[in-house]
Amino acid sequence: MCGIFGTIGDDAAMRTLEGLRRLEYRGYDSAGLAALFDTSDKDARVETERAVGYVSDLATKVNGRFKDSAIAIGHTRWATHGGVTEVNAHPHSSSDGLMSVVHNGIIENTSELLSEIGTSGYSMTSETDTELIVHLLHQALGDQRTPKAALEAFQSVIARLEGAWAIAVIISGMNGILIAKNGAPLVIGRSDSWVSVSSDPLPLYGSCSEVAYLDDGDIAYVSRENIDVISESAELSFAPHQGDYSPEDPGVFAHMMLKEIHDQPTAFQNAIAGRVSADGKNAMLSGFELDSNDLRNLDRINLVACGTAFFAAKLGVRYIRSLSKVPVEAYLSSEFPVESVGGKNTLTIAVTQSGETKDTLDALTRAKVAGGHISSICNVIDSTIARFTGNGAYLYAGPEYSVASTKAFTNMSAVLMLLALTLSDTNNPERARVIRGLREMPQRMSNYLHSEIDLDSIVDLLVDSKTVLFIGRGPNSHIASEAALKMMEIAYIPCIAYPGGELKHGPIALIEEGTPVIAIAPDDSHYPKMEANIRECASRGANVILLTNKETPIEDYCARVIRTPITDPFLSPFMSIMPLHLLAYRLAVRLDRNVDRPRNLAKSVTVV
Ligand code: AGP
Secondary structure (H helix, E strand, O other): EEEEEEEEOOOHHHHHHHHHHHHHHOOOOOEEEEEEEEOOOOOOOOOOEEEEEOOHHHHHOOOOOOOOOEEEEEEEEEOOOOOOOOOOOOEEEOOOOEEEEEEEEEEHHHHHHHOOOOOOOEEEEEEEEOOOHHHHHHHHHOOOOOOOHHHHHHHHHHOOOOEEEEEEEOOOOOOOEEEEEEOOOOOOEOOOOEEEEEEEOHHHHOOOEEEEEOOHHHEEEEEOOOEEEEOOOOOOOOOOOOOOEEEEEEEOOOOOHHHHHHHHHHHHHHHHOOEEEOOOOOOOOOOOOHHHHHOOOOOOOEEEHHHHHHHHHHHHHHHHHHHHOOEEEEEEEEEEEHHHHHHHOEEEEEOOOOOOOOHHHHHHHHHHHOOOEEEEOOOOOOOHHHHHHHEEEEEOOOOOOOOOOOHHHHHHHHHHHHHHHHHOOOHHHHHHHHHHHEEEEEEEHHHHOOOOOOOHHHHHHOOOOEEEEEOOOOOOHHHHHHHHHHHHHHHOOOOOEEHHHHHHHOOHHHHHOOOOEEEEEOOOOOHHHHHHHHHHHHHHEEEHHHHHHEOHHHHOOOEEEEEOOOOOHHHHHHHHHHHHHHHHHHHHHHHHOOOOOOOOOOOOOOOO
8 A cells, every 4th residue: 555656857746746646546545745856956955745635635735836846756645654644644854854755565663763763863753654764764874965875875774674665765965766665566667758666557657668667675776867776686677668547537427436337348348358269169268377287287276365356256266166176265365374275286376456465465475485386367467466476367357446346356257257167177068158158248237237227215225224234145145245345345334244044143133123134146046045034034124125136026025126137147146246336336425435435445455
């Protein structure tokens, strides 16, 4: 979390503000900017501005004041150390105002370093771990503000830090930016007019023609003229960075989340394009370093993921188990039991939209150290995880900006189904049916999204709820979990999801007159048992909201019905999730929540 952007070149601060806007999905509780105008003036104080809130709040405060700056760094924050206040917002500056730092990550030996700083006469003005970096650097550098001395002093400070970081520093009298990376991403971009540093390559589309990724442990002094790198790994190498930045523009939709829900038919089409044959007989997910034979002969496949991606992974496990014999399980990345399930002839696949999730990266690293193969199913091209694994399959969902993941969930599930088909025996009788279903899905999704999905009366029912219970069985138990997570994260209503079979083992205690229960019950082998669950809830006074594609008398027991199209039972999760994502969206809008930037969350979670 947190986004860092820095620029050397014309109107550096304004470009940095634009970079921060593009990085805002990484954290948005506060933002700040530091800039130098005349880099030959050794006594010029670094100009700074900070604001609680969004980058737009910072831009309002800046109000053109930083125009014509020569060099700038900026930050958009997701608080880890210290509350969300202007004082804790980055940049943090030395007490003489001659250097400023921005930082992403967590310094773990903060207490130890703080007491050291204190005894040397430095005092902290914020509650952050970042501020100590600037004091340590100020102490190490003294008065010799030259690039060479600064790089050496910076190196000595970095050597004392424990934890994870991406750091950028500007110092008066110097025409470059000091940067360091360890466990948090940092990339350098350059063009004829600018050199930039950024937490990810996305903001650099359109302004930098080439980019280079720093490795963990790298420290550098970046200026227009050259880049001095201290690195233990291979030399910094620039690669062309072509493409356009697609702005976060909801177009005709009110929010990005709504747009992204409606992107799904196209996104799904892109996920299967070239992976499903036109005659509908074959499906193949390529891109893995192991060929399909080796994949089939693995001792096990582990899927590691967090949040929504984890629920897609759970669904993927069901598909793989139904179509192949390869032992497979999905694990929350932060709970990955590598000691028991890693090792030789295993494959651990990260399932991730952003490709930056630190818990997932850590799980992969542990799998690699244990001697297993690693791979990824990821949306963001060239993200940290995609580069770390070096093999795997992209989701091709297109950029997903809303913090609440929707189209990525669908594409993860689709790509995992393609993996299941790749692992399956070509004589498997289910294959042809599933492949046909996949090919038909984009059109079916589009038809459904264009139909009248009337959710208003359900929103009326839910709007004052203290809690919402979601139940489903089989593959739709994971849809229940995903739908509950989504409603909770954007509507801020506590939501609980359980497989229907577990209802009697605890959650039924929650039910009283009017408790909303969303029951996902498409026409499949689980339906009769779901019907029993619905009766159990309704007879205790629950307002059951039934999601089904079946004409059924059980509707008489339900307060509302969400109708989905008839589909192959295997593919029903793709249909079930769309109205539930929409329902979470509509409820959040009714409650006047910030749908695309829900409180306390960030789009990519790069701290553990
Ligand atoms: C989804 O709506 C969430 N915001 C969150 O659970 C997310 O899915 C999780 O953090 C994993 O992110 P990733 O797919 O980028 O790894």
